[in-house]
Amino acid sequence: MAAFRDMEELCQGLLSLLGANHAEAQQRRLLGRHEQMMERLLETQDGAEQQLREILEVEKDVAQSLLDAKEQAHQGSAELQQIEAELQKASEEDAQLKASLLQLTRELEDLKEIEASLEKQEKEVDEDTTVTIPAATYVGQLYHRISKIEWDYECEPGMIKGIHHGPHVAQPIHLDSTQLSKKFISDYLWSLVNTEW
DSSP: HHHHHHHHHHHHHHHHHHHHHHHHHHHHHHHHHHHHHHHHHHHHHHHHHHHHHHHHHHHHHHHHHHHHHHHHHHHHHHHHHHHHHHHHHHHHHHHHHHHHHHHHHHHHHHHHHHHHHHHHHHHHHHHHHHHHHHHHHHHHHHHHHHHHHOOOOOOOTTEEEEEEOSOOOOEEEEEETTTHHHHHHHHHHHHHOOOOO
């Protein structure tokens, strides 16, 4: 800016010199000053060109850095999308595993309830067998001693077979329960029992 002001002053001085037709000394002084001004202008121009080259180099570096940053951002975005997809997949698998675990937990609880019920039933059966079987065996032996009938347990279904060991002779029993009433069968069997003690 100062160089242009000086140049303007020089031009005005030259015009006044030419207009007034002054002496040669003033002209030389002005020409010397003009020469100094031109040197300063050239130096300033060289400095400006150097600064422009430096600015262009800095802009080039900044532009390359910006392109690198954009590329890294693009790669980061792609990686982020991949991570988000993997996270979504892992979340879905986690939800499925939680559902499976919940179902298995329910099944385990059901199985525990069934096991407890079976243990209770087994205990009841054990109690029944410890009481009922000996009692049933005793009752069966008592019936056998009273009736003196030896039953054939391997006969066909619906048939009543056995041997009555009476006081004098063994007599076979062969009754068809599909053709005879339960009352008749009961009366017949009781008729075989010896009432003489």
